[in-house]
Amino acid sequence: MLTVSGLLTRAGSFRLGPLDLSVPGGRVLVVLGPSGAGKSMLLDTIAGFRTPRHGRVRLDGQDITGLPADLRRIGVVFQDAALFPHLSVRDNVGFAPALRGHRRSPEAGELLARFGIAHLARRSPRSLSGGERQRVALARALAARPAALLLDEPLSALDQPVREELREVLRATLRDLAVPAIHVTHDRDEALRLADDLAILDAGTLRQTGPAAELTRRPTDGATARLLGWAELGPTRHDTGGLHVGDLPIDPAVLGNGATRGTVYYRPEEVLLGGPDRHSSPALRVRARVLEVVRTVPLARVLLGTTPPLAALVLHRDLDGLGGEVEVTVPREALRLIEPATPVSEVAAENRRAGRPSSEVD
Template sequence: MNDASFTRSQDRPALAMGRPHLGVRAVRKAYDRTVAVDAVSFELARGEFVTLLGDSGCGKTTLLRIVAGFARPDAGQVLRGGEDVTDMAPARRRVGFVFQSYALFPTKTVAQNIGFALTGPRAARNRRIEELARLVEIDPLLARYPHELSGGQQQRVALARALACDPEILLLDEPMSALDARIRVKLRTELRALVDRLGITTLYVTHDQEEALALSDRVAVMRRGRIEQIGSPADIYHRPATRFVAGFIGISNLIEGRAVAGGLKAEGVVWPMALPPRTPPGATLTALYRPEHIALAADGMGIAGIVESATFLGANVRLGIRLASGRLVIADRPSFEAGGLWPRGGAVVLRPDPSRAVIVADEPR
């Protein structure tokens, strides 16, 4: 399909002069004595895809609803292209919202759901509905009702409805949480491709870290109503700013020790790493070693341990290795080698990559 009809106008004030398309400034929201969002600030560039990632109760959905206008902040501002929309009604914000439950009308057809908020002549509305249905590949389903659709098809209907009024910003609240893993992987690829074609600024909420890393230009990790770190997926994974982010994203080996020549000394062994410049000897630090950055050998120099567990993950096998100190270290090795070389109960030597180790802070920066 030719997407020319969805090309976004370049002369809108929101897109002019390189200003942030969406801005959230010191937004706070409390319910009774519970602070749901605590002085959060961030910005999205035009066409950027940013994900709010965190556990249930961290404030991500409340923040999304504030951006949409469904909840009013106690303090702070929401800006669209520099315009303060904090007190603007949701219908005037030029924002499309996809709910976690999709919120489709059960007594309306797919076509009626998509065109619910459209106005104008019937012929123009019908053309828009058909156009959107083709875009999300549900055009054969326009006469069906929600209960006759799969979860993935319902999600596409909800997405088409959110796009019907040509929003400047698209907001999605865990739209794939009810889908099985195989469908989620397929739909997230399609969603990102669609967003890229439309060039639409997107703010996405999820608790699924794999989903966030796969979809996003940037990820904002939330904790207790605040953004702990915001950055590219690579930054979040490889250079976590805090101990919380390091432990929340992926599998982590977090080593607390004291700075010595060549690395960190912990529990009687030295973990090799390049210490930050001007680190004082004896300083207490916490270092992150990802499982894929720990090589193994049968003998020789390194950190001795015993293979305690092996979990087959397809391309890799995840090994649990118990050190003499009692610490359990996780190492990922290619599955074609792990079964024969590293049997359970076998002695191994860990060789962490010193260039990949990262110092993490215990408190947000």
């Protein structure tokens, strides 16, 4: 178990925390947030590269807050791989076993094979592609037999095909480990592919934590909703005709807990266009004009002439014959009301007043 409690640290005018996190062995916590949220700063503090102002870091019940980084038994994989340029691929991976007296560790050979880089064993890091360097960095981190693993956006600098391929290798590797792992990213798809649990970090403040599936279905604030793919529809209003967002009538029964004030969010990939009626009592049903079709990949984006505007993400095969007016249906589960936010936290307000932080706190 890796536990962070009451952690607070600073970099110049930027403040992170206080925050609490807990990662059981064998689970992957993905910290998702925009650039400048404090994600790298969090990992640096857990790893021992930065000293917190307050709080504790515990690993398997031991307080490691005061230990230097090399005594924490925590493996770290950075965005730029940070390989030893004077060592071969094999020697990079075997570096930690060599420190333990194993010059020809079978463990290193197994890891080279696992990550598909055995044929690169004698190569210099300078001769490798970005994806190959990250495979070596992951193998090197695991060769140290860490009690916990931290991954600082290791895939973000890679081209998309390489990133997607290595994401699957990383996912399988993390599933095989019995140690707690924290992976930070600003990529929603990457987060949802790798995470058992999610933590949403924004402007140095932890917004929401919990199982990934639960957060995706039930975000509790606007920042979390947007990061997890919900689109903002707009604020609710009441009139003699009932509950509306702009000109769109909303069934108040779908909003839950009797709440009717706040901002409504929806999932564009759940918006249905035309076709048979599969929802006898949807949250929203209107007829709307198709304004534009943007053929993005893998789903096309269809922009609709409603007030406020709606967008639908649909399969390309469903675009045939789509034009003019269509029936638009939004299912209950694709609509969510976020109640008026409490005043922004002191930490977030302070960080936003200070402006964009440096890249070291990303």
